[in-house]
Amino acid sequence: NYDVVIVDTGDSYSGTCSYKGGKYIKYTEEKPITMNPFVMNEKEFNIEKIEFLTNLIFMIWQGADATMSKEQKSILDNTLMSYYHQFFNRGRAWYEQVSDEELLLHLEKYNISREDILEDFEEELESNKTYYEILGVSFDAPTDEIKRKGRKLINFYHPDKNINNPDYNKEMFHRVYEAYETLTDEERRKEYNETKLAIITSQEVLKNPKTTEEWNEAFRFALIKRIKELDEKLEVSELSFNSFYEYCDRFLPIYLKNKKYNITEKEFNLRTFLFVLKDFYKGGRYGTTLNESADSTLFDEPFIVFEIDNVKDNPTLFPIVTLIIMDTFIQKMRLRNDRRKALIIEEAWKAIASKLMGGYILYLYKTVRKFWGETIVVTQELNDIIGNAVVKDSIISNSDTFILLDQSKFKDNFGAIADILSLNQVEQNKIWTINNLNNKYGRSRFKEFYLKRGGRGEVYGNEVSLEQYLTYTTEKPEKSAVEHYAKAVGNYDLALERIVADLKKIAPLDNLVPLVNLYKKPIDEKVLKYYNHIKRKHKGENPIKIIQEKVAQINEELEEKHFDRKQLELEKEKTFENLVNSI
Template sequence: MKNPVVQYAAAAGDYDEFQNLLTGIIKILGDGYLLQKQDILHKTPFDPAPAAEYLQQKFNAHFAGRAALRTDTYLTITRQVKKGRFYTYDPKQLRDFRTAVHKVTDVLKAAKCEPSILSEKQITELVRRILAMRFGNGPFSLNNFKPTDTDIRMGERSVRCIPLVNSDNVDMPGELGTFTELNENEAVRGFPVDMLSFLYKVPAFEAILYNQVIEIPAQQATLNKLEVKRKRHSGIPDPANALCVEDIDLLLKDVARNGQLLVNVHYSIIVAAPATDIQKSVNYVESALFQLGIIPNQNAYNQLELFRAAMPGNGVELKNYDWFLTTSDAALCLFFKERAMEDEPSSFRIRLTDRQGIPVAIDPADLPMRTGRINNRNKFVLGPSGSGKSFFMNSLVEQYLLFNMDVVIVDVGHSYSGLCAYYGGKYITWSDERPITMNPFLITGDEYNLEKKDNLVTLIALLWKGAGGSVSTIERDVLTATISVYYASAFLDGSGVDLSFNSFYEFALEKIPEIKSEERIPFDLDEFRYVLKKFYRGGEYESILNETSDQSLLNERFVVYEIDALQDNLVLLPIVTLIIMDVFIQKMRNRRNQRKALILEEAWRALMSPIMANFLLYLNKTVRKFWGEIIEVTQELSDIIGNPIVKDSIINNSDTVILLDQRKFRDNYGEIAKVLSISATEQRKIFTINQLDNRESRARFNEVYIRRGSTGEVYGVEVSRQQYYVYTTEKPEKNAVHIYVQHYGSYPAALDAFLADIERSGLPAGDFVQKINQQNKPLIL
C-alpha cells in the first residue's frame, strides 16, 4: 500500500484523515487481531529511462546513480488463535478473517492508498529482503548472520533494533499529535511533518525498517484488569500509587467518553548501516526521539528477538515486556504516514525534481484536465528578479518542444536566445530599421467573422486611445460599423480594394462623417484622424500595419519575438504585442493538430488597459478549445495587486499558478494570496521554497511552487551543466558559448567541447568565460 500523505504537503488535515482511517480499520478488525505496519526506507540509485534528445541525455547523465530515498509500506493483518498444543481448523474463523481482510482493502482503496494483496512469491521475497535488509529491485544475498546483545552483524554491515519504549519505564510525552512541526528556521516554523520524519535524515544508513504493531485485546477483560490494578494501587497510600490511580482514571474516562479502544502497541526502528557508521546512525535516531519527548529503550539486549518479530505476520512473537497498553488514538499517532513524490501516470510530462533532488515527472496539463483538477491549461507565473524565473521557463519550454508543441514567446530580456538557437527557431528582434510588421486587415471572406472584427476594433481603439485609454460605447459602435461596411464593400466582385491599414484609414475618414450625420452622434473625428495618421502612408510608423508579415512563421514550431527595445515605448509596445498575439491566433486556428503555447513575459503588462480587457478575456478563454495555453510571466508585485483586469482576464482564467521564491513579497502577501486565492495551507508550502536543508550533494538549483487547481506542490529546478549554458541569461556566458557554437557548427559539439575545455583549463568557470570572450575564439591549450 501507499501512505496517503505526500512528504512536504503541508496539509495537517491529511495526517488526521489517515489517523481516522487507521482507527476505522482497528474497529473493523476488533478483538483478537494484530495490525502490523512496516515502513521501509531505502536508498536506490536513480536509473533514468533512455532519452533520444541531446539535452535530455545530459539531464539523465547528471542524475544517474544519485541515491534516491524510497519508502515502501506493507500492512499485515494477523488473526490470533487460542494457544494450545494443537491447532484446530475452524472454517468460520477463516471465512471471517478473509471478510475482514477484504473490508480493510476496500477502505484503503477508498482512501486512495492503492492496496494490493501480495502473492506467495512476493511474500517470500519480502521476508528474504528483510532478512538481508536489502530493498528495491536489485539483486541481493543473505550474508553471515551474527547476533549479539547490541546488534546483528551481517558481513561488513550492522543492524540495530531500537525499541521506542521500555515497558518497565514508559517515557512518552504527555500529549501526542498526528504530526509535528518543523522548527529549523523562521521560514519553515509551524510547517507540519510526520512525527517520524527525522528518519529521512538519518546519516550513513542503508535501510531503515520502522515496525509498528498493534494488538487488539478483548476489551472487557482488559478493562476488568485495569479496575483490579486501580484498586490494588489505591489500597496503599503512596505518591507513586496515587499517580498510577490518576493515570488509570484518565485512561478509563477517555475510553468511556470517546469510545476508544484499548490496544497493546509496539514500535521499533531497525537500522542497517556499515558497521563503522552504525553508531552514528543510532545516535541520530535516539537524539531525534529525545526531542519528541520519547526516551527509547537503552537496554534492548533482545536484538534477535526484535528482528524476528519484524518479519511480516510475526508480531505474535513479541514478549509481554515488548508491549505497552494505551488507547488506539494515542498508539496511531506514532504510525508513519508519509510517502515521497512519484511520477504521474501520463504520456505528456515534464521533469523537475522532488525536494531531495531526484527527478520526478509531472503532467502540467492533460492529466489535471482529465481528472477535473483544472479546467484550462493557462498558467500565471510570478517570481521576483533573481528567483530563477527565466531558468524555470527555459526548462519548461525545452521540454514542451519534445512534444508536438508550437511555442510563441514575446520576451523583453533576451532570456530565450540560447534555447531558440539550440532548437533552430526563429528569433525576431525589433529595431527601427527592421520593425516587426503585419497586415492584420488582409484577410479572405472565409476568415472574416465576428471574432476577427472584434480584434480589429480592439486594434484601432488601441491605436487611437493608447494603452491607458478607453473608448465609449458610441465610439466602439462607430468603429464596428465602419469595419463592417469596409469589408462588405471590399469583398464585392471587382472592388479592387487593397486591404491594409492605409485603405481602411482612407475609408474611415469618408464613412465616419456619414455615420455621424445620419445618427447625430458625437465622435471626435479630428482627433481620430490626427492620432492614426502616424500609421498611415508617409507616417512615422507606416510599415507596421501595412506590410505582410513572414507567412512562414505560421509553420515554425518555435518563434521568439524579442521586443526589449520597445519596453519604454508606450505607443508601440501594446500595438506590437497585439500584432504578435494575432499571429498566435492564426497558428491556433490553422495548426489544429499541434499543441500550442503563447508565452508573454513582461510585455503583457502593456495590454493591461480597459480597451484590451475583452480581447484578453476572449483569448484566455478560447485558447483551450484549440489545444493551447497562454503563460503570462511577471516579476512585478504591482502587476497583480489592485488591477482588476489582471484578475478578471488572466488570473481567473489561469488554473495553474507558478510561484518562485516569494520572500521579497512576504510583507504584502495577504493581498497576493487574496488575488491568487491561496489558502493558508498553500502559503505554508510557498514559504518553504529554497528554505529546507536539502542542498547537500546537489548542483545549483532553485525551487518552484506549482499549483494545479486548488492545491500545489514544491519542486526543484535542477539541470545538467549543458542545459545551464543553453538557458543562461548572463551575457558573458552567452557570448562564450556562441563563440564555441560558431566554431564547432552545432550546439551538442560546442557544449561538449566548452565543458571539456573548462575542465582541462583548470580555471573557475567565470575566469574561463572571461578568457574566451577576451580572445574571441575557443581555448587552444
C-alpha cells in the same frame, strides 16, 4: 508535437532558441515586426475579430490606457463592418436578393436612417418633376392656362407672402418662376420639349407613385440607388491598414454628418483621428507595421521567439507590436490543428494589460483552449498581480495552473496575493520552504518552485546539468560566451560540450565567461597560458579582476591617441588578444 511562440523583452530566450533551432525575430527600426491584421476571408470575419481591430485602432488613436466611450466604439465598429462589407461584396448585386428591411439595416451602418431615405426620396421626386408637373398643367396645355396657373403659384410661393412661414422653401419659388418663364415663351418651350424634357423622361429616375405598390417599388428603388452610390464612392479593393485609412477618410464624413444623428467633435474628433492614424499609413513613421503581411513561413515554425525589447519604452508601438504578435499566434493556432500550441508572454503582457484589452485577453484564453493550446503569462513583480484588474479578471480567473518561485522577499505583504490565488495557510507554508531546505549538497545547479493545479500544490526541484544551465541562462555575459563558442564551432550541442570541457581548465564559470567575452571566441592554449601566468604572478588575488583592469587601462591610453571612432573600436577589440600574445 508542440508549437511554441514566446513574446519576450530582454533577450532571455536567445540561447534556448539557438539550441532548439527556432526562429528568433528581433524588432529593429530597420527590420520591424510587421503584420497585416486586416487580412481575412469571409469565414474568419466574426465579432471577436471586429473587437480586436476596434481595440487596435482605438489604441493607436488614444493609447492603451484610454477608455473607449460607447459612441467611439459604435462608430469604429460600424466603420469596420461597412469596410469589410464593401470588400467582401465588391462586384456583387447583393441588394437585389434581400428585403427592404435588410437594406435599411445595412444603411444604418452608414448612419443613414429610413427618415433620411424618405427625405431624399421626396426631394428627388420633386427634383425630377417636369416644368409641366411643377405648374400642374398637361404637356399640351395652351399658353393662357400656363400663364394663369403659373401666376397663381408664383404669387403663392413669393417671398413677400411667406415672411412669417418657418417652413418656407425659397427654392420652390425659383423653380416655379423658371418653369413659368420657359413654358410661356414659345421658343424656349419648344427647345425644352426637344431637349431637357426628353432627357428627364428617358433617364432612370424616380416616378411619382400613385398606388401603394408603386410607392413600395419607388422606395426600394431609392434604397438601392443610395447603396449603389455608396458602393461607388467607398470601394475597397484590398485589405490593409492603408486601405482602411483611406476608407475612413471617405466614410466617416458621411457617417458623422448625418442630418438626424449628427455626431459632435467632442464625441468623435475626425481630425485628430486621421492625424494620429496617419503615422501607420504609407509614408508614415510606422507605415509598414500594419501593412506588410507576416512571413508566411512562421505558421510552419514549431518554435518562434519574438524579441521586442527595442520597443518596450515606446508607448505607441509596444502594445501594438505585442498585439499583432498575439494575432499571428491566433492565425497559427487555427492553421496547425494537429499540434499543441503554447503562447508564452513574458513581461510584454504589461503592454496590453489595460481595461481596453481585457475582453481581448479573455477571448484569447478561451479560444486557445478550443484549439488544443494554452496561454502562459510570466511576471516577476508582486504588484503586477495585486494592482491590475485585468490580471485578476482576465488572466488569473482563467488560469488552471500557477507556478511560483521563491517568494521570501514578499513574505511581509503576501496576504493580498494569497487571496487572489486562493492560497490557504497550508499552501503558503509550503511556499516558504522554497530554496530554504538543506538539500543542495552534492547536486548540480538546483532551484525549487511551487506548482499549484486545482486546490493544492507542491514544491518541486528543478535540477539541471551544466549544459542545460548554459542553454537556458538569462545572464547576458554567460549567453554571450556561449554564443561566441556556437559561432566558432557552428553547432550548438558541440559548443556546449566544448565550453564545459574548457571549464575544467579555467574554473569557476565566473572566471571562464569574462575571458571568453574579452577574447570574443573560445579560449585556446594562448589564453590558458596567459591566465595561468597572471594567477602565478598575482597569487592570492582575483586573476580576472587584474586582467580586466589591464584591459581597461590600455583602452584608456588608446582613447588619448586621437583615433577616429571606427579605428578606436578596432584597436580596443584587439587589446586582450595583444595581451595574450605578449607572453
